[in-house]
Amino acid sequence: MSIGTPSGLGSRPRTLAVVALGSVCTLALAACGGTASSGSDKALVLGVSVPLSGPVAAAGFAQGCGVEAYLKSVSGSDELNGYEVEVRKEDSQYDPSRAASIARNFANDGVFAAYVAGTAPAEASRPALESRRIPTFATADGAMVTPPPWDGQFGYYPSYVQDAKGTVEFISSTLDAEKMAFAYSGPAGEPVADAMPSITKDAGVELAAVESVPVDTTDFASLAHKLKSSGAQAVYVNFVDTQIAALQKASDAIGYDPEWVLNPFAYGPKYLELAGGLAAGTYVAQWAWPSTQTSEPSVKAYRSAVADLGGDCADQVDDTNTGIGYNVGSIIAHGISEATEGGAEPTSESFIKALEFKDLELGTTPLMTYSSDSHAAVAAQSFWKVAEGGGDVGLEKVTDFAPLPK
Numbered sequence: 001m002s003i004g005t006p007s008g009l010g011s012r013p014r015t016l017a018v019v020a021l022g023s024v025c026t027l028a029l030a031a032c033g034g035t036a037s038s039g040s041d042k043a044l045v046l047g048v049s050v051p052l053s054g055p056v057a058a059a060g061f062a063q064g065c066g067v068e069a070y071l072k073s074v075s076g077s078d079e080l081n082g083y084e085v086e087v088r089k090e091d092s093q094y095d096p097s098r099a100a101s102i103a104r105n106f107a108n109d110g111v112f113a114a115y116v117a118g119t120a121p122a123e124a125s126r127p128a129l130e131s132r133r134i135p136t137f138a139t140a141d142g143a144m145v146t147p148p149p150w151d152g153q154f155g156y157y158p159s160y161v162q163d164a165k166g167t168v169e170f171i172s173s174t175l176d177a178e179k180m181a182f183a184y185s186g187p188a189g190e191p192v193a194d195a196m197p198s199i200t201k202d203a204g205v206e207l208a209a210v211e212s213v214p215v216d217t218t219d220f221a222s223l224a225h226k227l228k229s230s231g232a233q234a235v236y237v238n239f240v241d242t243q244i245a246a247l248q249k250a251s252d253a254i255g256y257d258p259e260w261v262l263n264p265f266a267y268g269p270k271y272l273e274l275a276g277g278l279a280a281g282t283y284v285a286q287w288a289w290p291s292t293q294t295s296e297p298s299v300k301a302y303r304s305a306v307a308d309l310g311g312d313c314a315d316q317v318d319d320t321n322t323g324i325g326y327n328v329g330s331i332i333a334h335g336i337s338e339a340t341e342g343g344a345e346p347t348s349e350s351f352i353k354a355l356e357f358k359d360l361e362l363g364t365t366p367l368m369t370y371s372s373d374s375h376a377a378v379a380a381q382s383f384w385k386v387a388e389g390g391g392d393v394g395l396e397k398v399t400d401f402a403p404l405p406k
Contacts, residue, residue, distance in 0.1 A: 042083045044346070046071065046332065047106035049099055049125060050117040052091035055216050056240050058270045059321045063117050063139060064089050065306065065313035066325025067332075070363065073305040074333050081340040085332075092117065094215075096124035103128040113137065113351070115328060119144060119188045126153065133348045135335075135355075137328050139265075141188055142376025152352045154370065156328050158287070158378045158404055164192045164236070165199050165405045166381045167261060167285055171234045172203040174383070174399065175259050175283070181209040181232035183247070185217060189238040208232040217243065224250035227258070234259040241266050245274035252278055259283065261383075267395075268319030272386075282386045284320075284395060287378040288327055288365040291318045292394025298364045302326055318394070323364055330363030331355070331377060366401045379403060 048067060051060030064087075071085040088111065092099040099121030106114050107128045113135040116122045122138035126149065129136045135152040138144065142159040157163070164182075171177050182189075182196050193210050200207040209230035211223055224247060227235055235258045237244050244266050251257070261283045272279050289296045291303065305326070306317040316322045338354030339346040358369045359379070367380035381404050384395035 042076075042081075043086065044083055044112040044336070045086050045088055045110075047102075047109075047111035047114040048087055048089045049092045049102045049106070049114065049121065050089065051094040051121075052089070054093040054095070055242070056094050056118070058242070058268070058319075059240055059265055060092070060094070060117050061312070062268065062316045062319040062321035063115075063325035063328075065309060065316050066322040066327070067115055067329040068325075069302075069305040069309050069313065069322070070326045070329025070333060073301075073308065080333060080336050081343070083336055083340055083346070085336070092121050094118050094121060096120045100124040100128065107132040107134060112346070112348075113332060115325075115332075116140075120186075126150075135348055135351055137332065139324055139328065141191065142374070142378070143191060145375035147373050148375040152348065154331070154355060154375045154377070156324060156331070156377045158376050158381075160188065160192050160238070161195045161199075162404050162406075163263070163285065163381065164195065165202075166402075167236055167263075168196075168199050168203045168205060169405065170283075170285075170383050170399065171236065171259070171261060172205040175234055175261075177205060177232075177234035177259060179206045179208040179230070179232050180234040180236060181211065181227050181230050181258075182207070182236050182238070183209075183211045183213070183223060183227065184238035185213050185240075185243060186215040192238060213243075215240075218246065220247040220250040221253075223247060224254055224256060227251065228254060228256035232258055234261060236261045237266065238263050239266055241268055241271035242274060245271055245278075248275055248278045248282075261285070264288075264320050265324060266320075267386075268321060269316065270319070279386045280388050283398065284384050284386065286320075286382050286384055286395070287380070288323050288363065290320075290384060290395045291323060291364075296364070298361070302364050327363035327365045327368075327377075330365075331368070334360070334362055367403070 050064045051057050068087040074080050076084040090102045103125035116125045116138045119140035122140040130150050137154045142155050142157045145153055145155040171180050264285050267284045289299050293299050307314050335351045335354045339350040355370050360368050368377040369379045380401040382401040383398045385398050387396045
């Protein structure tokens with residue numbers, strides 16, 4: 001059975017079983033070879049390690065909401081062959097050492113699978129999770145899983161370099177920019193920075209500047225002046241939402257108004273709130289249908305699932321990071337569905353094997369593929385423009401989804 005979008009989202013999902021986390025054998029199926037057992041004999045725990053505090057807390061909270069929304073919407077249903085899923089969230093603070101400690105706790109507590117946000121936290125979490133063969137999903141640079149370091153390590157994002165290649169081609173061919181700059185924060189942007197001279201040369205656009213700032217930067221006046229001095233007509237930014245808004249304000253203050261192009265996880269309600277009118281006209285790469293495209297059935301299902309969570313999560317429905325978490329949840333659900341087909345009991349091995357697929361539409365993502373060579377799921381990209389009115393209007397499509405460049 002394949003799962004594209006959850007059904008029955010108009011009603012509340014079944015109550016999740018309370019799963020005891022004290023015993024390693026409870027759910028560490030690869031180690032114990034048994035069926036998950038607690039209040040239900042069909043109960044699984046997903047350990048979620050995301051930053052809920054610190055400089056990228058908004059993105060981490062939204063991703064946690066998204067993965068919980070999808071899995072709650074199908075928990076205990078026919079889509080999962082009756083299996084229930086409990087989501088257990090922990091705050092990594094985007095700190096690799098803290099993420100490693102959380103991963104060790106997950107391994108000792110016997111979670112069935114894990115979700116880790118961020119490239120550095122995912123790398124730090126891998127030893128503990130791999131040693132217990134706990135399937136792990138990371139929202140991190142797809143290069144980390146191309147090829148996968150072990151068969152149970154999965155991603156959602158494409159390679160940042162691959163995504164950047166598509167973005168630079170868009171800047172050159174669609175925006176007709178002759179000079180561009182690349183700005184990034186943190187180690188995740190370093191592979192793109194290293195590859196950018198070659199990427200821009202291939203696309204026929206001049207690389208005017210490559211600028212890096214620490215992830216906790218709040219004053220962007222200096223960077224704005226550097227970008228303006230470079231003469232870049234377009235700026236590709238690998239920042240989080242708070243940073244790109246601050247950079248756009250600093251640039252506006254000195255009369256610098258390039259074409260801004262953002263990565264998908266920079267766009268959301270927080271960015272729109274902070275950037276205000278400066279957000280209009282900004283271009284955003286997308287790997288999935290934006291949340292405002294309600295004519296798409298998968299988007300309707302997504303919005304319903306997030307609304308059912310209520311609380312602060314319901315307010316994050318238009319955050320791209322919520323969609324990212326939701327789409328990872330759809331991959332996890334697909335694996336559980338396939339691994340439990342015909343009444344089979346899920347094990348780490350059967351779950352991992354079930355995640356071999358090509359050109360599937362899952363959640364709100366039009367094209368995803370896992371192969372032995374790459375566990376980076378996203379296989380297509382499109383570009384959208386922030387409309388006048390921002391959050392009220394959302395994004396206007398500029399290009400159709402197209403396979404990412406090789």
